[in-house]
Amino acid sequence: MKIQSLIQSNLLTDIQIPIIGKFGRFLSQTQKRINLLYGGAGSGKSYSLAQWFIVKCITEQNKSFLITRKTLPSLKLTAYKLFKELLSEYQIKYEENKTDLVIWINSNEVYFKSLDDPEKIKSADFNYVWGEEATELTFDDYKQLNLRARRKTDTLNQLFFTFNPIDSFHWLKTIVIDKLVGIIGILASNYKDNPYLSQDYIDELIALKNQDETYYQIYTKGEWGILKNLIYSNWGVVDYWPENGDSFYGLDFGFNNPSALIELLLYDNEIYIRELLYETHLTNTDLIGKMKVLLPKKSNPIYPDSAEPDRIEEIKREGFNVKPAEKDVHDGIDHVKRYKLHIHRDAINVIKEIQSYKWKEDKDGNIIDDPVKFNDHAMDAIRYAIFTHLKTQLTPTIWRLK
Ligand SMILES: Nc1ncnc2c1ncn2[C@@H]1O[C@H](COP(=O)(O)OP(=O)(O)O)[C@@H](O)[C@H]1O
Ligand SMILES: [Mg+2]
Numbered sequence: 001m002k003i004q005s006l007i008q009s010n011l012l013t014d015i016q017i018p019i020i021g022k023f024g025r026f027l028s029q030t031q032k033r034i035n036l037l038y039g040g041a042g043s044g045k046s047y048s049l050a051q052w053f054i055v056k057c058i059t060e061q062n063k064s065f066l067i068t069r070k071t072l073p074s075l076k077l078t079a080y081k082l083f084k085e086l087l088s089e090y091q092i093k094y095e096e097n098k099t100d101l102v103i104w105i106n107s108n109e110v111y112f113k114s115l116d117d118p119e120k121i122k123s124a125d126f127n128y129v130w131g132e133e134a135t136e137l138t139f140d141d142y143k144q145l146n147l148r149a150r151r152k153t154d155t156l157n158q159l160f161f162t163f164n165p166i167d168s169f170h171w172l173k174t175i176v177i178d179k180l181v182g183i184i185g186i187l188a189s190n191y192k193d194n195p196y197l198s199q200d201y202i203d204e205l206i207a208l209k210n211q212d213e214t215y216y217q218i219y220t221k222g223e224w225g226i227l228k229n230l231i232y233s234n235w236g237v238v239d240y241w242p243e244n245g246d247s248f249y250g251l252d253f254g255f256n257n258p259s260a261l262i263e264l265l266l267y268d269n270e271i272y273i274r275e276l277l278y279e280t281h282l283t284n285t286d287l288i289g290k291m292k293v294l295l296p297k298k299s300n301p302i303y304p305d306s307a308e309p310d311r312i313e314e315i316k317r318e319g320f321n322v323k324p325a326e327k328d329v330h331d332g333i334d335h336v337k338r339y340k341l342h343i344h345r346d347a348i349n350v351i352k353e354i355q356s357y358k359w360k361e362d363k364d365g366n367i368i369d370d371p372v373k374f375n376d377h378a379m380d381a382i383r384y385a386i387f388t389h390l391k392t393q394l395t396p397t398i399w400r401l402k
Contacts, residue, residue, distance in 0.1 A: 023044055027048065030158075030185040032183070033159065033184075034158075034161075034185065037160060037187045038161075038222065039190050040190035040218065042194060058106065061106065063108045063127040064126045066121065066126040068130070068132070070116060075112055122144070122148075126149050127149070134162065135166055139171040165222065189222055190220065191222075200256045213361055213363050214228070232341070234336075234340055235340070238342040239344070246300060248264050248302070249276075249303065250302075250381030251304035251322075251381055252304075253308050255283075256281070258349070259287055263275075264385050266390065273341055273347060274343075274350075275346065275348070278349040304322055304324065323388065325385070326388045327384070333371070333383060336382060347378075353379050357371060357376060360372050
């Protein structure tokens with residue numbers, strides 16, 4: 001396919017790294033120090049950046065790379081995981097320190113550090129920096145990274161930021177893009193640029209047009225939008241889990257979309273949430289296998305999507321305490337809103353979903369009384385669990401006095 005450009009390493013001529021054409025051309029040509037690669041969902045931003053850093057690790061010497069994201073759990077589950085998967089796919093030899101998250105390839109070093117503790121990056125200088133999901137970063141984080149990308153070498157030090165254009169008022173737009181046009185490199189992309197996407201995923205992105213104009217603009221077209229009419233604001237991120245109380249679980253089934261298994265716990269009338277599983281392409285057998293490991297205590301209640309009775313029956317036969325969820329969306333959301341939600345910082349997909357979970361809007365900005373059905377798998381699992389498990393607790397007991 002023409003769209004595919006092959007970049008070959010100087011040293012190891014048998015390694016071929018096929019980067020999506022649009023990204024390969026931009027990355028190999030840009031002479032800018034700061035480069036923003038923004039776009040819709042699945043356009044190939046993360047994959048291409050990981051590939052590009054690998055290409056640089058093979059073709060350059062004595063360079064120091066930083067791959068960063070706001071939090072350590074999210075960094076480990078995304079860019080770090082992807083980078084290592086690609087290294088093994090391309091059979092590239094490397095050494096690593098798994099505790100400090102450092103990888104050595106030839107004479108180069110690749111550091112994975114998060115920005116939740118900015119001290120972590122203050123002590124070192126880098127040649128190349130990749131900030132993944134950069135809308136999570138503050139402007140101070142950005143300035144800090146900019147300071148750190150100053151390692152003396154023969155080549156230009158560069159920074160690359162990848163993200164979805166989720167908010168036209170974000171500093172990336174108002175301070176960086178709008179004020180530095182011409183000085184920085186910009187590459188906008190969307191699903192059409194990526195020949196590797198499955199038709200199912202493409203169909204889902206195109207169908208956003210009938211659901212929500214803003215989502216369509218941001219995630220399908222890859223253009224700047226403003227997410228309004230968010231559904232939940234009653235949440236925060238925590239890094240602990242209460243020791244008391246019995247967990248209950250929400251389960252949303254998927255295959256092409258992820259299956260989501262979420263653990264919830266009511267403590268002091270507030271709800272604690274963590275993510276046990278969020279994974280695509282699981283058959284029911286796969287899912288049950290994982291549940292056996294994740295849920296050693298089978299007696300705690302699990303509330304799965306009641307639309308899949310066959311799958312529920314299979315899980316029940318394995319001895320789990322499954323109770324089909326009540327699915328009324330509005331009442332469910334109303335119930336979830338009554339609690340303060342403490343989401344564990346490792347629950348990166350829950351956090352990602354809840355940040356953009358919104359009511360549908362039509363072309364004229366009228367709110368339609370239905371959530372957008374996209375990136376809503378953890379949201380559904382949480383709603384099933386809270387609504388079905390806790391509804392009865394809120395129903396008043398009525399005493400009839402004669
Ligand atoms: N060069 C490539 N070769 C094979 N698959 C690719 C390539 N680039 C992207 N993909 C596929 O496209 C999917 C979406 O790409 P990704 O980089 O995650 O998108 P984005 O970060 O823009 O949301 C990836 O999960 C991967 O399956
Ligand atoms: Mg990405």
